[in-house]
Amino acid sequence: MSARVLVTGAGGYLGGAVVRALAGAGHEPVALVRPGAPDVPGARETRAADLLDTDALRRAVSGVEAVCHLAGLARARESFDEPLRYFRVNTGGTIGLLEAMADAGVRGLVFSSTCAVYGSPDRQPMTEDLPVAPPHPYASSKVAAEAVVEAQASSGALGAIVLRLPNLAGGEDRDPTRLIPRVLDAARSRTPLGVNGDGSAVRDYLHVDDAAAGFVAAVEQLPAPGGFARYNLGSGRGTSILDVVAAVERATGRRVPLVHNPPAHEPQVLIADAARAIAELGWRPTRSEIDTIIASLG
Structure with missing residues (x-):
């Protein structure tokens, strides 16, 4: 209705x-x-x-x-x-x-x-x-x-x-403060990307x-x-900074040069469990695999 x-x-x-x-x-x-x-x-x-x-x-x-x-x-x-x-x-x-x-x-x-x-x-x-x-x-x-x-x-x-x-992420995201647009910009401009620590921090x-x-x-x-x-709401999967970099390199065919800064005081892993929304709202993420997100940004 x-x-x-x-x-x-x-x-x-x-x-x-x-x-x-x-x-x-x-x-x-x-x-x-x-x-x-x-x-x-x-x-x-x-x-x-x-x-x-x-x-x-x-x-x-x-x-x-x-x-x-x-x-x-x-x-x-x-x-x-x-x-x-x-x-x-x-x-x-x-x-x-x-x-x-x-x-x-x-x-x-x-x-x-x-x-x-x-x-x-x-x-x-x-x-x-x-x-x-x-x-x-x-x-x-x-x-x-x-x-x-x-x-x-x-x-x-x-x-x-x-x-x-x-x-x-994805779609019309052009916010230069967010990770994925920053990685894409680094690939296109071939300028080094600064990451915190070893790049293993995982996000949803x-x-x-x-x-x-x-x-x-x-x-x-x-x-x-x-x-x-x-x-x-969430994809239910964890993607590290290095995973994002690898996905951008696959999509663009260009290497992303990295500069490793000192580790930041931040959580190592943050992943949302969306099982309740899937069960009760009948909702399910269908576009949130990292390669799909990168492709949607063009």
């Missing part, structure tokens, strides 16, 4: 993919962007509002049946320098959105969170029953926002699903289109008001 769904952060990397996925599944995505941003391709309509502008948010949620809330700040290192800004936008902005939804009678929410909330657990892959241990203000602001969403759902005001995401890379499909599945299975669920 088709739904009219507001997508906050629709002008971003994940947001654009969610808009396309909703439209492809027969829904009517309404894109919410910052004032002055261009219209979002594939959206039925583009609306403008700042997360911290309560009046604009009330107008933005008018006439929709559900919201995919993706907007926010997401740079972990930056959050150490600007913790108040991260809580103001990620947590405070979520509160403002929930207030606007309550006023408008919108009773379905899918909230984009992060697997970073688990910190560096010894148990891998990471399941939803692990305790949270946020390692930086960005993750802490997401934990706080999740708590607000869960509390609002428990009050009976809405039904909500939280999706915790690992590292997104999820194709952005697989993540977007997870949001569609969540929208289509939102619980009734009063219901709440939390799911990890």
Whole structure:
């Protein structure tokens, strides 16, 4: 059954993919962007509002049946320098959105969170029953926002699903701070790539289109008001820095020169267990093998 769904952060990397996925599944995505941003391709309509502008948010949620809330700040290192800004936008902005939804009678929410909330657990892959241990203000602001969403759902005001995401990759990713675009740039320019330690750190890379499909599945299975669920999305496989380098070398036919920097204080392995989402949402990653991700970047 088709739904009219507001997508906050629709002008971003994940947001654009969610808009396309909703439209492809027969829904009517309404894109919410910052004032002055261009219209979002594939959206039925583009609306403008700042997360911290309560009046604009009330107008933005008018006439929709559900919201995919993706907007926010997401740079972990930056959050150490600007913790108040991260809580103001990620947590405070979520509160403002929930207030606007309550006023408008919108009773379905899918909230984009992060697997970073688990910190560096010894148990891998990471399941939803692990305790949270946020390692930086960005993750802490997401934990706080999740708590607000869960509390609002428990009050009976809405039904909500939280999706915790690992590292997104593929598609239109051109972010020079992320590993895979950096490795591709190094291959194309034949400039050395700096890596921490021996390059053996392992992460879970999820194709952005697989993540977007997870949001569609969540929208289509939102619980009734009063219901709440939390799911990890992820490829379920670990890929090291050296694995990424090897995949880029296979795809480009060019060697990637490496410079090994001192090891960083970071987790050795972080992999998301998405078994619950696969079983309960009927979702499954189909594009997240590393060679497929690299090929999708062109």
